[in-house]
Amino acid sequence: MKMPFSVCMRDCYDTCSMISEFKDGRLRVRGNPEHPVTAGFLCPKGALLPKWFHSRDRLRTPLIRRGERGRGAFREASWEEAIKLVADKLRETIERYGSESVLVYQYAGDRGAVNYAFPLRLFHYLNTAMLDHGICDRAGQEALKDVYGTAVGLDPEELRNQRLLVYWGINAFWTNFHGFMLARRNDLEIWTVDVVRTETAKKSDKFFQIRPDTDVLFALGVAKVLIEEDLYDKTFVRESVCGFKEFKNYVKTLSLDYVSRETGLGVGEIEAFARGFAEKRGVIHIGYGIQRSLAGGESIRAIAVLPALVGHRFGFIYDMKTIDKSYAEGAFLRTKPAKKIPQMKLAEYVERGEIKFLYVYNSNPLASLPNLNRLRKALVENDIFVVTHDVFLTDTALYSDVVLPANTFFERLDIADSYYHRYVALNEPVARLHGKDNSEVIRLLTKALGIDSSYLYESDEEVIGKVLELNGLSWGELKEKGFVEVPERPRKWKTPSGKIEFYSRRALKRGLSPFPEYKRFGGKFPLRLLTPTHRMTITSQYHNTYGMIDPNLYINPADAGERGVKDGDEVEVFNDFGRVWTRAKLSEDVPAGVVLLYKAFWVRLLGWNANFLTTDETLQKYGNGSAYHSTWVEVRKPNGE
Numbered sequence: 001m002k003m004p005f006s007v008c009m010r011d012c013y014d015t016c017s018m019i020s021e022f023k024d025g026r027l028r029v030r031g032n033p034e035h036p037v038t039a040g041f042l043c044p045k046g047a048l049l050p051k052w053f054h055s056r057d058r059l060r061t062p063l064i065r066r067g068e069r070g071r072g073a074f075r076e077a078s079w080e081e082a083i084k085l086v087a088d089k090l091r092e093t094i095e096r097y098g099s100e101s102v103l104v105y106q107y108a109g110d111r112g113a114v115n116y117a118f119p120l121r122l123f124h125y126l127n128t129a130m131l132d133h134g135i136c137d138r139a140g141q142e143a144l145k146d147v148y149g150t151a152v153g154l155d156p157e158e159l160r161n162q163r164l165l166v167y168w169g170i171n172a173f174w175t176n177f178h179g180f181m182l183a184r185r186n187d188l189e190i191w192t193v194d195v196v197r198t199e200t201a202k203k204s205d206k207f208f209q210i211r212p213d214t215d216v217l218f219a220l221g222v223a224k225v226l227i228e229e230d231l232y233d234k235t236f237v238r239e240s241v242c243g244f245k246e247f248k249n250y251v252k253t254l255s256l257d258y259v260s261r262e263t264g265l266g267v268g269e270i271e272a273f274a275r276g277f278a279e280k281r282g283v284i285h286i287g288y289g290i291q292r293s294l295a296g297g298e299s300i301r302a303i304a305v306l307p308a309l310v311g312h313r314f315g316f317i318y319d320m321k322t323i324d325k326s327y328a329e330g331a332f333l334r335t336k337p338a339k340k341i342p343q344m345k346l347a348e349y350v351e352r353g354e355i356k357f358l359y360v361y362n363s364n365p366l367a368s369l370p371n372l373n374r375l376r377k378a379l380v381e382n383d384i385f386v387v388t389h390d391v392f393l394t395d396t397a398l399y400s401d402v403v404l405p406a407n408t409f410f411e412r413l414d415i416a417d418s419y420y421h422r423y424v425a426l427n428e429p430v431a432r433l434h435g436k437d438n439s440e441v442i443r444l445l446t447k448a449l450g451i452d453s454s455y456l457y458e459s460d461e462e463v464i465g466k467v468l469e470l471n472g473l474s475w476g477e478l479k480e481k482g483f484v485e486v487p488e489r490p491r492k493w494k495t496p497s498g499k500i501e502f503y504s505r506r507a508l509k510r511g512l513s514p515f516p517e518y519k520r521f522g523g524k525f526p527l528r529l530l531t532p533t534h535r536m537t538i539t540s541q542y543h544n545t546y547g548m549i550d551p552n553l554y555i556n557p558a559d560a561g562e563r564g565v566k567d568g569d570e571v572e573v574f575n576d577f578g579r580v581w582t583r584a585k586l587s588e589d590v591p592a593g594v595v596l597l598y599k600a601f602w603v604r605l606l607g608w609n610a611n612f613l614t615t616d617e618t619l620q621k622y623g624n625g626s627a628y629h630s631t632w633v634e635v636r637k638p639n640g641e
Helices: 049-053 079-097 113-117 120-125 138-148 156-161 177-185 215-228 234-240 244-252 256-263 267-279 296-309 343-351 372-381 438-448 460-470 475-481 505-509 557-562
Strands: 005-007 017-023 026-031 063-065 074-076 102-106 129-132 164-168 189-194 206-209 283-286 340-342 357-361 385-390 402-405 414-416 423-427 483-485 527-530 553-555 570-574 579-586 594-596 631-636
Touching (some): 005 423, 063 079, 079 102, 079 385, 113 460, 120 438, 138 296, 177 189, 215 296, 414 460
Parallel strands (some): 102 357, 129 340, 164 189, 385 402
Antiparallel strands (some): 017 026, 063 074, 414 423, 527 631, 570 631
16 A cells, blocks of 8 residues: 655755654654655654654644633634634735734744645735735845846756755755765765854864854955956956956955954965865755844855855855746736835834734744844734644644634645755645644635636645646645655856856845845844744744754853853843843853844744744845844843852
8 A cells, every 4th residue: 555645844944755654543754765855754843843843732723812822721612613713814914904914934944835825826816915924035045136137056866967066054964964965975975164163063074163144254355355366267267257347446445464364364374265165076055044134144145255266166055946836826817016024023023013913823933033022012012913824832832813723734745846956745644633824824815705717716636736837737746655856957147247247236136235244233232142943843833743942041151261151050041132031051152242143043942042042134135134132231240140
């Protein structure tokens, strides 16, 4: 008997193809051995998916708020009552305040083509406001477009033809485990550039530890060495690069001694990086976390020129926009342009009264957005109706008027592509326990609103079939193998010059320097706070089910000593946005001047969240990209100890 194919829908590079089984009332999963990237094994989070699926905390019935927002007081309701209430309130809001007062807030908690995109059809049909996603990789997308005209990089399966992979600003051993193992299977030398000595850094052949925000300077210093020591690919640069002469003159003015002082690396280390990178024609996996700072976009522009200098057309791994899923989303149903609300500015728009109805699915903004105290306060003090559709009673659900139980991807049909590799995987329903599909709820709401558009009632299978057809992919092959490879399409640089632009005309047009610029940033408080993801979570997911989190504050012994803090001491971490209380973990892995808290743990379970402290500034000219890592804090022992 053929067992169902599943695909992990998490917001993760690997997008693992799995084979699932429901036996004796329990789910079992294993990696699909035929998949070239999944390769028959799962990461620690994937291996524990049955625990998540069978969690006793899963929502089983709709809830309607009956007390003060955020207090967690709800009454149970039937699906009929809950859907009617949501539909009535949605209709009333549009009639009183206009369609743009309604915002659908969704992100990549589920990356299925249907369950990510299809619910947007209703909101497009209603001409509501839409979210402008800037929380993750927007700055990097814009930066790479300044240089290459696209953010789509190297197919990771091409690593078999490479010698050196540089992980720059990514802890791949935690967040791209299959990619890391793919590099090891292909015998690549692995280097890491990062502020923190991560697990990836510890498992790398070389580690270059730099200070925050100096990535741009380090990359420019490496470029200077490559050019001035004639280590670059002259033929490729002559034929494929625009603005090389101007860029050469730009880096000529840069002093390696200055680069050394700012980055914390020795001049010899900078030169060794450049020489080894040239000798092995390195490629770079550019991380997403690196760009979530005020220096993020400029850093990625600088890093992006290095593979081109050694002769790569697309020598960076960053994104792999695999298939076009726009049909599933149905923006063609709009009759007027969408008002776009920047993701990072949700609290501001609520405070201004511009959002009166908020529909949340596939996301937990009250755990994942920065400056959470401001957002929590805004939702309590303003006239807004909030609906959350989720598997669990999340922090966002606690602040909602109606909570609708969602099911998991093991309970529905869908497909998912990857932003890392070129495979689309099939997800077949394995069992049905609780909740409803995202698409199912939208069909119920559509009916309750009395809308008769056929596009809003299409079945999941019809939508999937159309998406596959539009992308030239076979349903039959997908059902047979559980995954299909998306054919590689001819690629070109989509810049004004049609070449890789070291002198960026696009950047200039957007009010930026044509070259990447280094700038020092500082804050009111002395310590730079970094908030990466924990190995056992994906942003806020799994905190409530896996339990294996690390709430400690990582601090360098020198900084701890200045504050009289010893390992294991309780400490208060604070700034003008908020404060948290936790325990100190002294570590040389974190450099002096930097502290680290893992991000987005549930306030309901832990009592605090690192995003009580993070900034919601978006000063980058890179598409309102986030700046979480441009947060400064102070640390002290509580009660003046």
